[in-house]
Amino acid sequence: xxxxxxxxxxxxxxxxxxxxxxxxxxxxxxxxxxxxxxxxxxxxxxxxxxxxxxxxxxxxxxxxxxxxxxxxxxxxxxxxxxxxxxxxxxxxxxxxxxxxxxxxxxxxxxxxxxxxxxxxxxxxxxxxxxxxxxxxxxxxxxxxxxxxxxxxxxxxxxxxxxxxxxxxxxxxxxxxxxxxxxxxxxxxxxxxxxxxxxxxxxxxxxxxxxxxxxxxxxxxxxxxxxxxxxxxxxxxxxxxxxxxxxxxxxxxxxxxxxxxxxxxxxxxxxxxxxxxxxxxxxxxxxxxxxxxxxxxxxxxxxxxxxxxxxxxxxxxxxxxxxxxxxxxxxxxxxxxxxxxxxxxxxxxxxxxxxxxxxxxxxxxxxxxxxxxxxxxxxxxxxxxxxxxxxxxxxxxxxxxxxxxxxxxxxxxxxxxxxxxxxxxxxxxxxxxxxxxxxxxxxxxxxxxxxxxxxxxxxxxxxxxxxxxxxxxxxxxxxxxxxxxxxxxxxxxxxxxxxxxxxxxxxxxxxxxxxxxxxxxxxxxxxxxxxxxxxxxxxxxxxxxxxxxxxxxxxxxxxxxxxxxxxxxxxxxxx
DNA sequence: GCCGTTTTCGGCCCGACTGTTTTCAGTCG
Numbered sequence: 001x002x003x004x005x006x007x008x009x010x011x012x013x014x015x016x017x018x019x020x021x022x023x024x025x026x027x028x029x030x031x032x033x034x035x036x037x038x039x040x041x042x043x044x045x046x047x048x049x050x051x052x053x054x055x056x057x058x059x060x061x062x063x064x065x066x067x068x069x070x071x072x073x074x075x076x077x078x079x080x081x082x083x084x085x086x087x088x089x090x091x092x093x094x095x096x097x098x099x100x101x102x103x104x105x106x107x108x109x110x111x112x113x114x115x116x117x118x119x120x121x122x123x124x125x126x127x128x129x130x131x132x133x134x135x136x137x138x139x140x141x142x143x144x145x146x147x148x149x150x151x152x153x154x155x156x157x158x159x160x161x162x163x164x165x166x167x168x169x170x171x172x173x174x175x176x177x178x179x180x181x182x183x184x185x186x187x188x189x190x191x192x193x194x195x196x197x198x199x200x201x202x203x204x205x206x207x208x209x210x211x212x213x214x215x216x217x218x219x220x221x222x223x224x225x226x227x228x229x230x231x232x233x234x235x236x237x238x239x240x241x242x243x244x245x246x247x248x249x250x251x252x253x254x255x256x257x258x259x260x261x262x263x264x265x266x267x268x269x270x271x272x273x274x275x276x277x278x279x280x281x282x283x284x285x286x287x288x289x290x291x292x293x294x295x296x297x298x299x300x301x302x303x304x305x306x307x308x309x310x311x312x313x314x315x316x317x318x319x320x321x322x323x324x325x326x327x328x329x330x331x332x333x334x335x336x337x338x339x340x341x342x343x344x345x346x347x348x349x350x351x352x353x354x355x356x357x358x359x360x361x362x363x364x365x366x367x368x369x370x371x372x373x374x375x376x377x378x379x380x381x382x383x384x385x386x387x388x389x390x391x392x393x394x395x396x397x398x399x400x401x402x403x404x405x406x407x408x409x410x411x412x413x414x415x416x417x418x419x420x421x422x423x424x425x426x427x428x429x430x431x432x433x434x435x436x437x438x439x440x441x442x443x444x445x446x447x448x449x450x451x452x453x454x455x456x457x458x459x460x461x462x463x464x465x466x467x468x469x470x471x472x473x474x475x476x477x478x479x480x481x482x483x484x485x486x487x488x489x490x491x492x493x494x495x496x497x498x499x500x501x502x503x504x505x506x507x508x509x510x511x512x513x514x515x516x517x518x519x520x521x522x523x524x525x526x527x528x529x530x531x532x533x534x535x536x537x538x539x540x541x542x543x544x545x546x547x548x549x550x551x552x553x554x555x556x557x558x559x560x561x562x563x564x565x566x567x568x569x570x571x572x573x574x
Numbered sequence: 575g576c577c578g579t580t581t582t583c584g585g586c587c588c589g590a591c592t593g594t595t596t597t598c599a600g601t602c603g
Contacts, residue, residue: 027586028575028585031576032575032577035576036575061575063576064576065576101600101601102601103602104600105599106600106601136599137593138594138595140594144592199603227591227592229592232591267603271587274587275587281587283588283589283590
């Protein structure tokens with residue numbers, strides 16, 4: 001059997017080809033390879049199946065040549081063309097361009113003039129003071145290279161959305177009150193709510209940009225000012241994250257917000273659309289080529305309307321087909337941030353949570369929920385204080401008492417039961433049958449071989465007592481890859497068995513992922529969104545799960561906890 | 575290397591900032 005490669009792995013090979021071609025200063029091909037790679041990366045269907053049907057060339061950006069290369073990758077797991085490029089350019093040269101301030105040109109120059117092969121070589125050359133001697137480099141660029149290498153070692157350059165959004169919102173709040181500020185918003189990947197972000201982007205409008213920049217660069221948490229201009233300044237926070245602030249004139253705010261929200265690919269597609277109409281789109285406006293008259297209206301909605309499109313939510317702006325769908329009027333009405341009636345996955349101090357049942361219930365009511373499902377861990381999950389059948393019976397009494405007492409919120413008794421190696425829950429069927437809701441999750445043996453792991457989860461899906469599969473892919477962002485699972489098989493079974501797949505909102509999980517959701521919905525899967533809160537303050541992290549669902553094009557109808565309690569109960573019985 | 579309700583050839587998004595330069599290339603988003 002030939003090696004089975006995921007879409008992501010195929011795309012990674014094409015991206016590498018693009019980078020190496022760019023280093024070789026080949027024109028236009030890098031863009032072509034990147035576009036093909038992006039199309040494959042965001043494809044809902046398995047690329048192998050597309051290839052089997054002989055439809056590779058129907059994919060956007062894939063022509064005869066790239067199709068042949070994709071076939072080679074799928075057949076052999078490798079690409080001869082890439083191997084030749086690597087041999088030609090030098091195997092580690094591509095990594096050099098991961099350092100800020102170094103692009104393809106400088107990477108090649110460093111390689112050719114100093115024989116640098118990798119990041120270790122780059123660091124050594126910088127420390128030895130050799131880089132400043134190169135034409136086009138100086139002392140400052142040498143220092144920046146060293147700083148960049150350090151930053152990369154510490155963080156690998158990505159940060160969790162759930163950790164950075166509060167930081168960004170705090171900065172935003174302090175800038176928003178400045179008298180010089182007219183409008184201000186988050187932009188970039190943070191506004192699109194990507195699961196990890198590379199930096200924080202903020203956009204503001206002001207008649208006095210210098211005043212705003214002065215306040216921004218003087219924020220107490222700033223450890224370094226990377227640059228300060230009239231329209232753009234960049235700072236680095238103690239955490240190592242970079243924050244960019246752009247300040248534009250009032251009249252340019254909405255086009256600038258659209259522009260700086262991205263994604264880059266979405267914007268390129270929009271700009272092409274503008275060009276087709278004889279206009280040019282930039283952060284400064286939508287302009288008629290000849291007259292330079294600005295056609296953009298006074299909101300982002302106006303801008304999309306001018307381009308013949310309905311408004312496209314920031315979470316959808318990834319050039320994953322949203323522009324085509326908008327044009328056809330088939331863009332889904334994605335779930336809203338206030339669209340949930342309850343939280344289906346929270347913990348209490350009965351297992352590893354911090355707060356009592358009562359505290360969790362009251363906090364849920366404060367959020368406007370009608371119900372909350374307490375899903376503490378079961379006994380074998382390796383987590384201290386996991387619940388035994390006896391404990392579950394005691395907990396039920398307390399929950400019943402709470403439900404008699406509390407108005408405006410219904411507490412459901414659920415469980416997050418642990419799945420054994422063969423997919424059997426670690427509680428007897430009779431115990432599971434008495435609970436309102438059963439989440440089944442894998443917490444150990446995550447590195448199981450693909451077939452075994454898939455069978456394990458499928459067994460849980462076919463268990464009559466299981467309502468939801470918790471954090472199905474088992475990934476930890478920036479730390480642990482998803483388990484080796486046949487996701488299409490799981491999606492198919494979950495849809496057939498009416499078992500919901502969870503979108504876990506914990507900032508380091510966001511599992512299922514946005515692209516998983518998008519793929520699963522094609523199978524008719526129903527989803528549940530849970531905060532996985534272990535304290536009442538964490539209930540608000542549900543917004544990251546909702547964001548993930550939105551990025552996965554999910555509508556309220558596809559998410560079981562958008563239903564009021566009666567609707568939820570109907571589904572649980574069904 | 576891809577693509578085309580003007581094109582099967584000749585295009586392929588746009589502008590600011592940095593660090594190095596005495597007028598601009600490279601990088602970045």
